[in-house]
Amino acid sequence: MRLEEVIVKFDSIDAILDFAISKEEDASQFYSDLANKSSRQNMKDIFQQFALEEKSHKAKLQKVKEGKLLLSAKQNVMNLQIVDNLTDTRFQEGAFDYQQALIAAMQSEKASYKLYIDLAEAADKPEIKEIFLSLALEEAKHKLRFEIEYDDTVLAEN
Numbered sequence: 037m038r039l040e041e042v043i044v045k046f047d048s049i050d051a052i053l054d055f056a057i058s059k060e061e062d063a064s065q066f067y068s069d070l071a072n073k074s075s076r077q078n079m080k081d082i083f084q085q086f087a088l089e090e091k092s093h094k095a096k097l098q099k100v101k102e103g104k105l106l107l108s109a110k111q112n113v114m115n116l117q118i119v120d121n122l123t124d125t126r127f128q129e130g131a132f133d134y135q136q137a138l139i140a141a142m143q144s145e146k147a148s149y150k151l152y153i154d155l156a157e158a159a160d161k162p163e164i165k166e167i168f169l170s171l172a173l174e175e176a177k178h179k180l181r182f183e184i185e186y187d188d189t190v191l192a193e194n
Contacts, residue, residue: 049101049163049164049167050101052164052167052168053097053098053100053101054101056097056167056171057094057097057098057101059148060090060091060094060097061090061094063090063093063144063148064087064090064091064094065087066141066144067083067084067086067087067090067141068083068084068087070083070137070140070141071083071084071087074134074137079134079137082185083137086141086178089178093174100167134189135186135190138182138185138189138190139186141182142179142182145176145178145179146175146179148175148178149172149175149176149179152168152171152172152175153168153169153172155168156169156172
């Protein structure tokens with residue numbers, strides 16, 4: 037299915053927001069799963085924090101949907117491009133370390149960012165394009181946080 041065909045299902049701003057809310061729920065579950073699989077308490081705490089942050093993003097999107105908050109894409113986010121040079125990481129139950137978890141998180145955020153950018157480019161209405169761009173901006177911020185953590189903890193050790 038082509039991207040232009042996918043965007044047709046977003047026939048309203050509510051449909052876009054419902055999709056984004058669902059993505060935030062999935063991300064929260066992803067980080068909760070990482071926390072539950074972590075053997076080190078500090079890893080558990082970090083991923084639980086990210087799970088809570090995704091829940092707060094969901095709440096923010098729900099406020100947008102209720103008309104209580106506006107989204108804006110008028111900001112630039114630095115891209116350290118760390119994940120661009122790393123190989124794909126897949127997890128086996130309980131068999132991962134903090135570095136692998138950070139790589140998986142960066143890859144997840146990068147994929148979400150790319151999805152929203154692609155949807156924005158395919159959008160034909162300016163208000164829909166703006167929502168997708170603002171969602172992409174949020175994902176870029178998430179990825180940057182993981183890149184900084186990776187740089188501070190993993191690359192600093194090497």
